[in-house]
Amino acid sequence: NAGVTQTPKFRVLKTGQSMTLLCAQDMNHEYMYWYRQDPGMGLRLIHYSVGEGTTAKGEVPDGYNVSRLKKQNFLLGLESAAPSQTSVYFCASSDLQADYGYTFGSGTRLTVV
Amino acid sequence: GENVEQHPSTLSVQEGDSAVIKCTYSDSASNYFPWYKQELGKGPQLIIDIRSNVGEKKDQRIAVTLNKTAKHFSLHITETQPEDSAVYFCAPRNTGTASKLTFGTGTRLQVTL
Numbered sequence: 001n002a003g004v005t006q007t008p009k010f011r012v013l014k015t016g017q018s019m020t021l022l023c024a025q026d027m028n029h030e031y032m033y034w035y036r037q038d039p040g041m042g043l044r045l046i047h048y049s050v051g052e053g054t055t056a057k058g059e060v061p062d063g064y065n066v067s068r069l070k071k072q073n074f075l076l077g078l079e080s081a082a083p084s085q086t087s088v089y090f091c092a093s094s095d096l097q098a099d100y101g102y103t104f105g106s107g108t109r110l111t112v113v
Numbered sequence: 114g115e116n117v118e119q120h121p122s123t124l125s126v127q128e129g130d131s132a133v134i135k136c137t138y139s140d141s142a143s144n145y146f147p148w149y150k151q152e153l154g155k156g157p158q159l160i161i162d163i164r165s166n167v168g169e170k171k172d173q174r175i176a177v178t179l180n181k182t183a184k185h186f187s188l189h190i191t192e193t194q195p196e197d198s199a200v201y202f203c204a205p206r207n208t209g210t211a212s213k214l215t216f217g218t219g220t221r222l223q224v225t226l
Contacts, residue, residue: 004156033213042202042218043157058213090156101147102214104156 002026006091006105013081013112021076021108023091031094032074033058033102034066036087043090049074081112115140119203119217126193127225134220136203137185143205146179146186147214151200161188193224 004025013019023032033048045058049068063085065077074093078085088109092102116139126132136146147162163170163177163186170177174193179186186205190197200221204214 031213035216040218043216045213045215048213092156101149101159101162102157104158106156107154 004091004093004103004105006089006108008108009106010109011111013078013110015081015083015112017081018077018079019081019110020078021089021091021110023074023076023093023105025072025074025091025093025103027093027095027103028071029093029095029103030071032068033092033094034064034074034076035090035092036060037090037107038087046076046089081110083112086110086112115143115205115207115215117203117205117215117217119201119220121220122218123221123223125223125225128193128195130193132188132190132193132197132222132224134188134201134203134222135185136187136205136217138203138205139184140205140207141181141184142207142209143184145206145208146177147204147206148175148177148188149202149204149216151202151219153199157202190222193222195224195226198222198224 007022034046035043044060047066049055052071055066067075088107091105094102118137144165149157150160151157176189200219203217
């Protein structure tokens with residue numbers, strides 16, 4: 001049972017380049033989330049999804065887009081990367097009411113130069 | 114939205130001592146109170162949670178206590194060990210209306226030999 005898998009684990013982008021981060025979960029969870037983590041700022045929610053085909057904005061959505069075409073996958077896209085998007089990105093999933101908490105992936109460390 | 118504060122931001126204890134981390138929240142309707150542990154290079158992991166109808170919950174060396182009147186809950190770690198060194202996050206939530214967690218800014222615990 002893999003849980004939540006994020007790919008890639010590391011990436012270096014040049015300013016203006018685009019990329020997609022992939023999150024996959026095998027727990028049949030309804031809810032999925034993308035967070036970014038910066039030093040001293042904890043975890044901030046970028047976008048989230050409460051089910052297949054649905055997405056919603058979180059606390060810091062600017063510069064990112066997401067898609068949830070399949071229940072098990074949640075994609076995070078950066079159309080034109082900026083140095084301010086250098087961060088560690090975490091995907092998480094939870095059951096319908098999150099009563100059992102979130103399951104997190106191991107993270108993607110992204111550097112934009 | 115929920116305002117969440119954690120204290121202290123850093124905590125250093127000697128092996129075998131106890132550690133206490135406090136989380137203060139603003140939404141009086143919050144009814145789910147989890148604590149997450151994040152080890153270096155990994156995603157956060159749920160370690161213990163409590164619901165509003167319970168005042169205290171224990172799991173071996175860790176416990177969580179809740180004071181709904183004062184709107185705070187605390188993580189207690191007894192007989193600390195070096196492997197307890199990590200960053201700890203609280204994430205209170207109203208399961209009736211909020212589909213996402215708001216994380217505190219984290220507490221870095223260092224257990225020294």
